[in-house]
Amino acid sequence: MPNHEASFSLQKVSELLRREGLRMTKKREGILRALFEAKGPMTLQEIQSAAGQQSAATPDYATVFRTVLLMEKLRLVHKVNLQRSRSHYELSDPHKHYDHLVCRDCGDVVLIDIPCPIGDSEKLIARQYGFRDLSHSLEFFGVCSSCSK
Amino acid sequence: MPNHEASFSLQKVSELLRREGLRMTKKREGILRALFEAKGPMTLQEIQSAAGQQSAATPDYATVFRTVLLMEKLRLVHKVNLQRSRSHYELSDPHKHYDHLVCRDCGDVVLIDIPCPIGDSEKLIARQYGFRDLSHSLEFFGVCSSCSK
DNA sequence: ATACATGCAAACATTTTGCTTTGGC
DNA sequence: GCCAAAGCAAAATGTTTGCATGTAT
Numbered sequence: 001m002p003n004h005e006a007s008f009s010l011q012k013v014s015e016l017l018r019r020e021g022l023r024m025t026k027k028r029e030g031i032l033r034a035l036f037e038a039k040g041p042m043t044l045q046e047i048q049s050a051a052g053q054q055s056a057a058t059p060d061y062a063t064v065f066r067t068v069l070l071m072e073k074l075r076l077v078h079k080v081n082l083q084r085s086r087s088h089y090e091l092s093d094p095h096k097h098y099d100h101l102v103c104r105d106c107g108d109v110v111l112i113d114i115p116c117p118i119g120d121s122e123k124l125i126a127r128q129y130g131f132r133d134l135s136h137s138l139e140f141f142g143v144c145s146s147c148s149k
Numbered sequence: 150m151p152n153h154e155a156s157f158s159l160q161k162v163s164e165l166l167r168r169e170g171l172r173m174t175k176k177r178e179g180i181l182r183a184l185f186e187a188k189g190p191m192t193l194q195e196i197q198s199a200a201g202q203q204s205a206a207t208p209d210y211a212t213v214f215r216t217v218l219l220m221e222k223l224r225l226v227h228k229v230n231l232q233r234s235r236s237h238y239e240l241s242d243p244h245k246h247y248d249h250l251v252c253r254d255c256g257d258v259v260l261i262d263i264p265c266p267i268g269d270s271e272k273l274i275a276r277q278y279g280f281r282d283l284s285h286s287l288e289f290f291g292v293c294s295s296c297s298k
Numbered sequence: 299a300t301a302c303a304t305g306c307a308a309a310c311a312t313t314t315t316g317c318t319t320t321g322g323c
Numbered sequence: 324g325c326c327a328a329a330g331c332a333a334a335a336t337g338t339t340t341g342c343a344t345g346t347a348t
Contacts, residue, residue, distance in 0.1 A: 023322055023327060044313085060330045065313070067328090081230030081286060085338075086312070101278055110278055117266045122289065129250055129259055131291035137230060138287045140271065142280035172302065172347060193338090209305045214338075216303095234313075235337065 008093045010036075016074060030054040031067045040109050041080040041088035041100070044068060081139055082109060092135075099138040105147035112140070157242045159185075165223060179203035180216045189258045190229040190237035190249070193217060230288055231258060241284075248287040254296035261289070 010032055014024040034050035035042070042050070044064050052058030059067075068089055071077035080088045082102055090098070101110040122134045159181055163173040183199035184191070191199070193213050201207030208216075217238055220226035229237045231251055239247070250259040271283045 021327085025322070025328065027329070062314085062331080063329050069314095079232055081232075081288075083228055083230075101274060101280060103280070104282075112274060112278070114270060114274065117270055118287070121263060121266055125250060125261060125263065125289055126291065129261070130294035130297075131250060131252070131289075132297055133253075134289055134291040136287065136289045137232075138267070138285065139230075140274055140280075140283055140285045142275065142283040145279035148279075148281055170302085174303065174347075176304075211306080211339085212304055218339095 008091075008095065013076060016076075020074075022070075026055055026057075027051070027059040027063055028067050030059060031064060032071075035071075035077065035089070035091050038090065040111055041082060041090045043086045043088055045086070047089065078135075078137075081137055082107075083139075083141065099140070101140045101142065103144040103147055104141050105143050108144055110144075157240075157244065162225060165225075169223075171219075175204055176200070176206075176208040176212055177216050179208060180213060181220075184220075184226065184238070184240050187239065189260055190231060190239045192235045192237055194235070196238065227284070227286075230286055231256075232288075232290065248289070250289045250291065252293035252296055253290050254292050257293055259293075 010024070010029060013032060017024050017028075030051035031047060033054045034047050037050070044061065047068065048059060048061055048064045051064065068077055072079070072089075076092055077089050078092050080090050080100060082088050082100070083104075084107065097116055098111045098113060099116070101112050102108070116138075118136055118138060122136060126132060126134045159173070159178060162181060166173050166177075179200035180196060182203045183196050186199070193210065196217065197208060197210055197213045200213065217226055221228070221238075225241055226238050227241050229239050229249060231237050231249070233256065246265055247260045247262060248265070250261050251257070265287075267285055267287060271285060275281060275283045
């Protein structure tokens with residue numbers, strides 16, 4: 001059984017950082033673990049407190065901010081648009097592509113793992129508009145069943 | 150030739166407001182015109198200054214904020230996720246569905262009018278997850294040709 | 299006359315930065 | 324020991340609100 005995790009693990013991130021002359025620290029490890037175990041997109045605050053439970057010491061907010069920024073630059077993490085005041089982040093694990101379904105009323109977020117209807121469009125658009133290195137972000141908004149009552 | 154604009158005009162918005170006991174004012178008209186004539190998603194600041202050019206007096210920022218908020222509640226306007234610090238807004242004209250292609254480097258936004266591959270998924274998802282009243286937001290990110298050089 | 303709409307200024311939330319100290323290699 | 328990372332606190336940015344004033348009906 002192929003282990004997809006293996007291609008996107010702390011190990012790998014560690015190596016990636018090394019190659020850039022950067023370091024894998026306890027704090028970064030905690031932050032990454034938090035993201036690995038996330039049930040859905042997280043705010044910086046949520047990442048911070050989840051990271052705190054991973055290892056004893058809760059990282060400073062600025063540390064979380066800068067680490068997530070770094071991961072974003074390395075394209076290991078990306079923002080998710082949930083139409084809220086704070087940003088939410090998620091791992092860019094190529095083996096887990098999730099789109100999101102958000103309740104406009106209570107804000108609940110459901111991960112939907114539909115066979116992504118976008119992959120083909122992506123190539124087409126890249127060619128047509130001369131863009132390269134495409135990715136996309138797809139969110140659905142609606143009213144969930146509890147809020148419909 | 151059917152006039153699609155007719156179903157989504159100042160007139161119509163005016164009536165909609167009336168029905169809610171609200172008013173169509175000069176300022177609101179300017180703000181709406183700015184949105185009608187938008188070349189792409191706009192920030193509140195951009196809306197403010199474009200509205201100022203529509204009519205002589207530039208509306209206060211708070212007025213723009215509250216007007217856009219109101220239009221959002223009426224579902225005439227929605228936020229677009231461009232992964233920037235400020236929010237961008239766009240008319241929810243049902244006859245013009247645009248998805249966006251954003252350059253990760255220079256931030257340029259291109260409107261793409263592809264035959265939307267999502268409509269079908271929407272119904273499916275609504276049924277499967279018990280959500281109603283679905284809409285979606287789809288953005289592509291990549292590097293544009295100028296930035297590739 | 300009565301609300302709704304606006305402007306102005308202040309409050310708030312969140313993100314971002316500067317600088318000092320700590321710690322990985 | 325050197326340089327990156329972390330912590331702390333302050334600044335910057337963007338959004339939201341309160342209240343007094345203006346204006347449409």
